[in-house]
Amino acid sequence: xxxxxxxxxxxxxxxxxxxxxxxxxxxxxxxxxxxxxxxxxxxxxxxxxxxxxxxxxxxxxxxxxxxxxxxxxxxxxxxxxxxxxxxxxxxxxxxxxxxxxxxxxxxxxxxxxxxxxxxxxxxxxxxxxxxxxxxxxxxxxxxxxxxxxxxxxxxxxxxxxxxxxxxxxxxxxxxxxxxxxxxxxxxxxxxxxxxxxxxxxxxxxxxxxxxxxxxxxxxxxxxxxxxxxxxxxxxxxxxxxxxxxxxxxxxxxxxxxxxxxxxxxxxxxxxxxxxxxxxxxxxxxxxxxxxxxxxxxxxxxxxxxxxxxxxxxxxxxxxxxxxxxxxxxxxxxxxxxxxxxxxxxxxxxxxxxxxxxxxxxxxxxxxxxxxxxxxxxxxxxxxxxxxxxxxxxxxxxxxxxxxxxxxxxxxxxxxxxxxxxxxxxxxxxxxxxxxxxxxxxxxxxxxxxxxxxxxxxxxxxxxxxxxxxxxxxxxxxxxxxxxxxxxxxxxxx
Amino acid sequence: xxxxxxxxxxxxxxxxxxxxxxxxxxxxxxxxxxxxxxxxxxxxxxxxxxxxxxxxxxxxxxxxxxxxxxxxxxxxxxxxxxxxxxxxx
Numbered sequence: 001x002x003x004x005x006x007x008x009x010x011x012x013x014x015x016x017x018x019x020x021x022x023x024x025x026x027x028x029x030x031x032x033x034x035x036x037x038x039x040x041x042x043x044x045x046x047x048x049x050x051x052x053x054x055x056x057x058x059x060x061x062x063x064x065x066x067x068x069x070x071x072x073x074x075x076x077x078x079x080x081x082x083x084x085x086x087x088x089x090x091x092x093x094x095x096x097x098x099x100x101x102x103x104x105x106x107x108x109x110x111x112x113x114x115x116x117x118x119x120x121x122x123x124x125x126x127x128x129x130x131x132x133x134x135x136x137x138x139x140x141x142x143x144x145x146x147x148x149x150x151x152x153x154x155x156x157x158x159x160x161x162x163x164x165x166x167x168x169x170x171x172x173x174x175x176x177x178x179x180x181x182x183x184x185x186x187x188x189x190x191x192x193x194x195x196x197x198x199x200x201x202x203x204x205x206x207x208x209x210x211x212x213x214x215x216x217x218x219x220x221x222x223x224x225x226x227x228x229x230x231x232x233x234x235x236x237x238x239x240x241x242x243x244x245x246x247x248x249x250x251x252x253x254x255x256x257x258x259x260x261x262x263x264x265x266x267x268x269x270x271x272x273x274x275x276x277x278x279x280x281x282x283x284x285x286x287x288x289x290x291x292x293x294x295x296x297x298x299x300x301x302x303x304x305x306x307x308x309x310x311x312x313x314x315x316x317x318x319x320x321x322x323x324x325x326x327x328x329x330x331x332x333x334x335x336x337x338x339x340x341x342x343x344x345x346x347x348x349x350x351x352x353x354x355x356x357x358x359x360x361x362x363x364x365x366x367x368x369x370x371x372x373x374x375x376x377x378x379x380x381x382x383x384x385x386x387x388x389x390x391x392x393x394x395x396x397x398x399x400x401x402x403x404x405x406x407x408x409x410x411x412x413x414x415x416x417x418x419x420x421x422x423x424x425x426x427x428x429x430x431x432x433x434x435x436x437x438x439x440x441x442x443x444x445x446x447x448x449x450x451x452x453x454x455x456x457x458x459x460x461x462x463x464x465x466x467x468x469x470x471x472x473x474x475x476x477x478x479x480x481x482x483x484x485x486x487x488x489x490x491x492x493x
Numbered sequence: 494x495x496x497x498x499x500x501x502x503x504x505x506x507x508x509x510x511x512x513x514x515x516x517x518x519x520x521x522x523x524x525x526x527x528x529x530x531x532x533x534x535x536x537x538x539x540x541x542x543x544x545x546x547x548x549x550x551x552x553x554x555x556x557x558x559x560x561x562x563x564x565x566x567x568x569x570x571x572x573x574x575x576x577x578x579x580x581x582x
Contacts, residue, residue, distance in 0.1 A: 044538075051532050052509055058525050059516040065575045068528050072568040075535065082541045089550060093541055096554045100561020107562070108569035116570070120527050123567050126559040127533040133556035134536055137543035140552070151496045249526055252533045259539045261499050269499060270506040271535035277510030278529040282522060374519060381522030388577040399519050 043081030044267035050074030051271050055278070061394050078267050113389045114346050117378040121174040121245050124252045128166025131255035132222055135159035138262050139210075139218045150211040155261035157210030160218055161203050161225045163255035168229030170248050176238055177378055188235035193299060199228045236297065239420075239459035243286045243297045245379050250279025282380045289374035289400075291426075291436040311463045315455060318468035322475050324482065327449055328489035330473075334411035336367045338403065340440055341387065343377055344417020344452075348479040351390035354416065357487050358392070369396050371403040371413075371440050373421035400440055407444035415442055415450045417479045419458030424466055434460045448472040451482045524574045531567025536560045 051074045057067015083093065111119045135156040175183040206213075206221040236244055253275025260268025287294050331337065339358070345351060358368040370392060376383040384397055407413065415422055418440075426437040442448050443466050450467060453476065457463060466472055475482050517525050540556035543549060 048506075051535075052513060054532070055510070055517075055525070055529065056513050058521050058528060059513070059518070061518075061521065061575075061578045064521055064524060065572065065579055068524070068568060068571045068575055071528060071532055075532070075537075075564055075568070078535060078538050079541070082538045086542045088541050089553070092550055092554050093557060096540070096557025097561050100558045100563075101565050103558070104562040104565030104567070105569060107566040108573060111570060113574070116523060116527070116574070119566070119570060120523075120530055123527070123530050123563045124533075126563040127530065127536060130534070130536040130540055130556045130560035130563065133552045133559070134539040134543050137545070137549045137552040137556065140549055141545055148496060151499075246526065249530055249533075252530065256533045256536045256539075257503060259536050261496075263539050263542060264499075265538060265542075266499075266502055268535050268539055269503050271532050273503050273506035274510040274514075275529045275533040277507050278514045278525060281511065281514050282526060285519075285522075372519070377523075379523055380526060381519050381524075384520040385523045385574050385577070388574070391577075394520055394578055397520055 037085070040081045040085035041266065043077055043085075044265065047074040047078035047081075047267050048270040050077065051274055055274060113386055114349075115178070116385060117241065117245055117382060118174045118177040120379065121170045121177060121248065124245070124248045125167045125170030125174070127252040128163040128170065128248075128255050130163075131159045131252075131259040132163035132167065134259045135163070135262050136215075136218060136222070139213070140215050152262050152264075153210040153213050154207060155258050156218065157207030157213065157221060159255050159258035159262055160222045161207055162251050162258060164222045164225030165229040165232065166248055166251040166255055168226045169233040169244075169251075170229075172230055172233040173241060173244050173248060176233075177241055183234070186235050186237045192231060192235065196228065196231050199224055199231070203228065232298070237459070239375075240290075240297045242375055242377075242379050242382075243283055243290070243294070246279050246282035246286055247294070248279070250276050250283060253277075253279060286375060286380055289438060291434075291438065311455065311457075314463040314465050315468050319455070320473050322449065322473040324475065324485035324489045325493075327473070327475060327486055328493050330412060330447060330449070331361065331366075331490065332493065334361075334366055336369070336410050337361055338369050338371050338398075338407065338410045338413045338442075338445065340371045340373075340413060340415040340418050340422060340442055341376060341383055342416060342418025342421065343383075345479050346377065346383070346386040346417075348417065350416065350479040350483050351386055351392070353480060353483040353487060355387075355390040355392055357483060357490070358396075360487065360490050369398050369403065371400065371407075371442070372397050373400055373418070373440055374438075376418065376421060400438060404441050407441050410445040411447065413442040413445035413448045415448060415452075416483070417451065419452070419464060420460045422466055423458075423460070423462070423464045425462060425464070432460075432462060434462070442466065443469055443471070446471065449475055451475045451477065451479055453478060520578075524571050524578075527567055527574065528571040531564055531571060534560045534564035534567060537564055 050070050054067045054071030057063040057070060107119060139156050203221055203224050206217055209217055253272045257269050257272025260272055339354060361368050372383050420434055422440050422442045424443055425432045426434045426439045448471055467474060537560035540553055540560045543553035543556055
């Protein structure tokens with residue numbers, strides 16, 4: 001009995017003794033070649049590769065979930081390598097991670113999909129302020145860490161500047177998107193742009209000074225930059241928020257990259273550069289979709305032209321109002337219907353009932369598609385998310401360039417809560433504020449049904465001649481109620 | 494690491510980023526933004542290394558909280574969005 005138990009152990013021990021020497025020798029050899037800092041840098045390399053693969057996964061809906069998981073794995077590896085290898089203060093690290101995890105989980109689980117832009121703006125701000133604090137802690141360090149002191153100082157200045165602008169700018173953007181009363185109106189005062197220019201110049205000078213700088217200069221710099229962030233975003237109107245969020249997203253990445261130069265860490269530089277690139281590309285796409293330059297968005301006001309035609313001239317006597325029953329009859333026997341959703345649809349939570357209408361139509365053999373304007377919603381691609389939430393299959397979501405040539409083969413186009421993005425004035429009137437803005441050519445459809453509460457103008461503040469067109473019918477009412485009535489009428493017939 | 498090495502890494506990463514990101518379809522632009530936003534929380538690594546002394550410790554702690562919120566919240570909310578795209582095939 002005793003032997004049966006002991007014998008394998010003895011054998012195992014003997015074989016281990018035999019193994020021990022080569023293993024230890026091998027480990028020593030590895031240790032000679034690879035030091036711990038090198039090993040943790042290797043971990044950071046793996047993390048960087050995972051971030052790139054993660055974003056690559058987002059190039060297709062099928063691989064997107066895996067891509068996001070790859071990115072998260074990269075982050076986990078980067079954090080673990082840091083925890084094990086760095087000189088980390090464990091109580092601070094554990095407490096901070098616990099609080100942040102709780103907060104992040106709460107935000108992610110409670111946010112509504114219509115509020116997604118606010119949340120992204122808020123998180124941008126958090127990333128920005130974290131970079132400010134990291135650079136700040138480094139500046140305060142008595143003995144600066146390795147590397148070139150001047151470079152680290154300059155990078156710290158940039159991290160403080162970009163991070164602070166990102167932080168307050170994002171908070172203001174989030175406030176505007178949440179439609180908090182304090183931020184409802186674009187706020188500006190005379191000479192604001194000159195003051196902003198002075199603030200930028202002073203903070204850049206302070207950045208240069210940071211090369212042999214002190215904590216005092218850093219604090220001064222961050223205070224100025226925090227004010228600058230507020231001043232830069234308050235004058236920008238709600239319609240331009242997609243651009244602002246994309247730009248702030250880019251900034252949060254650049255701040256992280258700058259923090260990477262401060263602490264001499266490659267993974268921060270790489271990850272920050274990726275985010276910076278992503279943000280600037282999306283900024284560019286949004287600007288193109290509105291036919292405006294970035295400078296125009298940032299520094300010019302989007303004012304309705306005073307000399308354009310008034311509502312009465314455009315609408316008087318030409319508006320044809322319709323009823324859900326009439327639209328239901330209209331939809332009887334059609335072949336192709338295109339739904340044009342606007343943010344009004346999302347706010348009214350009408351996407352689910354629209355989906356029900358589509359199911360009814362599809363059951364009768366009708367092709368249903370959705371025309372998505374790039375700036376529909378409050379951030380790039382926001383409308384796609386809102387429709388995906390209502391189980392709309394993503395292959396029915398058509399981008400503007402794809403669907404525009406096909407409107408002439410469309411029996412009925414149903415415009416719900418969208419206004420400026422279907423205004424033909426963009427193509428016809430070079431003096432209009434939206435002149436040249438690419439629009440959805442819904443007026444090419446045989447019949448257009450516009451679901452809207454009233455004839456009130458959109459963000460651009462100009463009347464829409466589409467509503468007065470011969471082939472256009474207005475279905476006045478709340479998006480959700482109108483669609484519910486329409487679905488009921490379809491079921492009755 | 495000298496400044497030129499750092500800049501080399503930065504510039505090459507920007508080019509990789511541009512190449513990869515321009516291929517993301519508009520349908521996925523919002524998840525891209527919230528996902529890349531989560532990645533910008535990489536500052537967490539810097540935050541973990543930041544604390545030294547009392548003031549450094551406080552700054553480090555705050556940085557860890559903000560960065561972790563950004564990271565965890567960003568990845569989770571992206572996952573939530575993407576599962577909606579996945580549901581219907």
